[in-house]
Amino acid sequence: MKNLALGRLSAIPAQLARWSLDMLLPPRCMLCGETVAEPGRLCAGCWPMLDFIAEPLCPCCGTPFTLPVPAGMLCGACLAKPPRYRRARAALVYGGGGRDLVLRFKRADRTDLARGLADLMARAGAALLQDADLIVPVPLHRGRLWRRRYNQSALLAQALARRSGKPAIPDLLQRLRPTPSLGGLGRQERRRALAGAIRVNPVRRELLRGKSVLLIDDVFTTGATSGACLRALQQAGATAVDILTLARVVRPELV
Structure with missing residues (x-):
């Protein structure tokens, strides 16, 4: 009982600090800025603006099906050409509120969103996190990293690592040369642009051998980068x- 009481007393300063911070800087909705109960959350008005990906979906690539399908059924794309990865999952459809949320985090210096966005990803990829030995972000070239000042994929990877207890290695992959913006490019053009651009960091190579890796990125488009x-x-x-x-x-x- 004494230890329990001491534990409760030790938690009081942290609670007071949290209440004081919330008074000065109230938690805001990740999308619209409305006041919410906790940091990294969405308000009731913005929640319906996001198209969350849930069952039924392809068990391999994670593409959502528009109609109910038998359990374990693959989508047409995976049946025609099975991917080299084991599974892919995403929290949101990229469009509408989902697109706005991604761009706010990626291009508007909203690094404070990383924890809340990682929570959404953790729910969508719970099984993947459980099976992972390492969490690895898609890398940025040092020139783009210098201009943007942060790698959004690395921030998500680190937030997922803190949440799951799995180690994240932000520099395991390296982008050797700058690549053009892939927006507007087709699948083959993207592949050519990325050919030979990414490698495993030689000093991290031994950490990878025999491991199951969870690769983290902000958006899955054609799969060229991943x-x-x-x-x-x-x-x-x-x-x-x-x-x-x-x-x-x-x-x-593709659905």
Whole structure:
């Protein structure tokens, strides 16, 4: 009883600090800025603006199905050409409020959103997190990192590591040369732009051998970027690679 009482007393300063901070800087909705109960949350008005990805979905690539399907059924794309990764999951469809949330985090210096966004990703990729030995972000080239000042994928990876207890290695992958913006490029153009651009950091290579890796990125579009990372990871000895992103582009023709 004495230890329990001491534990409760020791928690009081932290609670007071939290209450004081909330009085000065109230927690805000990640999307609209409305006051919410806790940091890293969405208000009741913004929640319906996001299209969350949930069952039924392809058990391999995570693409949501528009109609109920038998358990374990793969989408047409995975049946035609099975991916080299084990599983891919995303929390949100990239569009509407989901797109706004990604861009706010990625391009508006809203690094404070990382924890709340990682919570959304952790729910979508719970099984992937459980099976992971290492959490690895998609890398930025040092020039783009210098201009942007942070790697959004690394922030998400570190937040997921704190939440799950799994180690994150932000510099395991390296982008050797700057690549053009992939927006507007087709699948083959993206692959050519990324050819030879990503490798495993030589000083981290031994950490990878025989490990199951969870690759983290902000958006899954065509899979070109994650594919370049995947090839580097598998060539360096990773036994399995799963992919977890905040959002993914969903094309109706692929569902």
